[in-house]
């Protein structure tokens with residue numbers, strides 16, 4: 001996309017007006033508005049506030065999400081990521097009308113919808129994000145700090161295998177379930193209605209968080225027992 005004012009290439013900071021003209025950002029948009037007499041008054045558009053908030057919110061996330069994860073260590077990385085994912089879910093609740101309509105109500109509604117799709121992609125990035133790995137063979141567990149060995153060339157190696165010892169992987173449920181694993185896990189607890197299940201399962205809140213991450217990742221709705229003892 002090129003800017004309607006300076007003709008430069010736009011990036012994630014881009015901004016549109018209600019006719020669908022794109023601009024680099026606030027500066028080019030403001031210049032254009034002050035120079036072009038026929039420009040429509042976007043400020044009176046019914047969706048302008050939602051659009052502006054959504055746009056600024058997304059840009060803010062884009063600039064900060066990785067730094068926020070880099071600022072924490074060990075098990076806090078998982079907890080921080082989960083907290084961020086929950087916060088993004090709240091955006092979805094707030095703008096759900098736009099999402100259901102797939103942005104079908106003019107350019108601002110369409111842009112809001114596109115931002116929601118971008119937020120979904122961002123959730124996947126956050127789910128997949130891991131601190132830089134230490135040299136393989138011998139790693140320090142991100143939770144308990146014990147030293148453990150990794151099979152480097154194993155085909156089934158997952159993202160988390162180099163970061164968590166087996167014990168912590170069992171207890172803290174990092175990462176996501178594969179789609180098949182997720183369906184099996186959900187079936188099991190759907191049948192039990194989660195009720196007895198959570199009292200039997202140690203580390204249930206960690207397990208629930210993994211279910212949540214997996215659902216987001218595979219675009220599967222949360223089961224209705226998702227809030228059961230979710231907090232620690």
Ligand SMILES: [Zn+2]
Nearest residue numbers: 003006024028
């Ligand atoms: Zn420009």
Ligand SMILES: [Zn+2]
Nearest residue numbers: 141144165168
């Ligand atoms: Zn450990």
